[in-house]
Amino acid sequence: MSDRNPKRRQIDFPWWLLTIALLGAVLLWAIVNDTGYNEIFTVVSKGIWTTLWVAMLAFLLASVLGLLVALARTSDKVVLVQAATFYIEIVRGVPILVALFYIAFVGAPGMVEAGNILLSPLISHGWLPKLSIRNFDFTWRAIFALTLCYSAFIAEIFRAGIEAVDKGQIEAARALGLSGWNTFRHVVAPQALRTILPPLGNDFVSMIKDSALVSALGVQDITQLGKVYSSSNFKFFETYNVVAFLYLTMTISLSLLVRGLERYMARNRR
Template identity: 70%
Template sequence: MTTFQKPRANPHRKRRDIIPYWLLAIILLGVILGWAIVADSDYRQIWRTLSGGVITTLYVTFIAFALACLLGLAVAMARTSSVRVLREIATFYTEIVRGIPILVLLFYVAFVGAPALVEAFNWAASPLIDAGAMPALTVRNFDLTWRAIFALTIGYSAFIAEVFRAGIEAVEKGQIEAARSLGLSRWHTFRLIIAPQAIRTILPPLGNDFVSMIKDSALVSALGVQDITQLGKVYSASSFKFFETYNVVAFLYLTMTISLSLLVRALEHRMARGRQGER
C-alpha cells in the first residue's frame, strides 16, 4: 500500500511570509528622506527650525491624551452605571461631543469657553479682587496651549469613553456577578476582574486614538501654538520652500505615528502570547 506523506513545511517560506514588506518600504522611504535632510543644506535648516515644534507637539498630545483617558473612563463608568440619570448624562455628552468637528471644538473652547471660564472665576473671586488681595484674571492669562489641550481632551474623551465602554461590556456579566457574590466591592471588582480583561480589548483602538491625536494636534496651529505645523507654515511662507518644508513636516509626523503604531503592535503580540500561555 502506498502511503502519502504530508509535505514538510519550508521554514524559509514561512520566514518570507512573515516579513513585513510594508515596514521595509517605510524604512526605505525614511532612509531616503533622512539622507536628504543630512545631505542638503536647505533641509538641514528646515530641520533645525522645526525640531523645536516636536517638543510642543508631544507635550500637547501626551497631556491631552492622559486627560482624555481619565475623562473618558469616568464617562464610560457613567454609561455602564445602573443609575439611569448618570447613563443619560453620559450618553448626552458623548453624542454631542462626537458630532462636533475637532477644529470647531478647538475654536469654541479657545474663544468662547476660555473667556466664559475667566468671567466665572472673576465673579467667584470678586470679594478677593475687590479687596485687592488678588488681581482679576484676563483672557490673556489663559495660555493658548492649554486651551488647545482642553479642546483635544474634550473632543477625544467622547471617543475614548466608547472604547472603554466596549471593553467593560465585553467582560461576561457572570464573572462580575460572581465577584460581587464573593463580597468584592465595585472598585475591587473593576480593578481585579474587569480591567485586566478589558485592557486586551481596548488596547488596539486606544492606540489608534493616540495616533489620531498626534495628527490632530496639528490643528492647534490654528491658534498660533508653535507646534510642527505652525513652524512649518511660518517658515514656508517666508522662504517659499513649500515642498521641502512639508516634506520635513510629514517626515516628523510619520516618525512619531509609525513608532507609536509599532509599539502598540508589540504590546498586542505580548498580550496575545500571555493569553496563550494562560491557556
C-alpha cells in the same frame, strides 16, 4: 506545520514599511547633506517637544475623563447613563477643528468670566487679581479642546472593555462580598485593560496627528513652525517634506509599538 505557500509569505512581508523606510532614508540623507534641508530640519524640529507635550498631556487627561464618562455610561443610574450618552454624542458629532475654535474663543473667555464672578468677593477685597483671558495660554486651550474631543471616543473604548468582562465574574465577586469599587479594581479593570490597550494605543497615534490642528491657534508645534518657515522663503516642497517625515517617524514608531503590544497580549491569552 510550516507554511509552504510562497504567496502568503509575500503578503506577510511588510513591503509598505520597507518602502517608507527607503523614502525616509533618502530624506534623512538630504537632511544631513543638503544645507537647505538641514536648515529646515533645525527650525521645524524645535516643535517636536511641543507636539509631544500637547498630545501626551491631552491624551492623559482625555483617558481620565473618558474613564469617568464610561463608568457613568455603564452605571445603574438612568440619569448618569443619559448624561454620559448625551455628552458622547454631542462631542463626537462636532469636528475637532470646530471644537478647537469654539473652546479657544468662546469657552475660554466664558470660563474666565465665570471665574471672575465666583471669585468676585476675593477680587473686590484685593486678595486676588482679576482673571484675564490673556492668562489663558493658547497651548492650554488647545490641550483642553483635544481632551474634550478625545474623551468621548476613549469613553466608548473603556465602555466596550468593561462590557466585555463576563457578567458571571462580576456577580461572583459581589456574591463573595466585594464592594463595587473592589469588584471593579480586582475583577473588571484587569480584564478590561487587556481589551482596551491596543485601541487606546491607536487613539494615541491619532492624537499625535490631530495635534497638528493646534497650529490653527498659533501654537508653536511642528506644523506651525513649518508653516511660518515656508511662508517666509517659499520653500513649501522641502519644508512639508520635513514636516511629513517627522510626523511619519513618530506615528509609524508608535504604530509598530502598538502592533507589538497586540501580538504580545495575544500570545499571553493562549
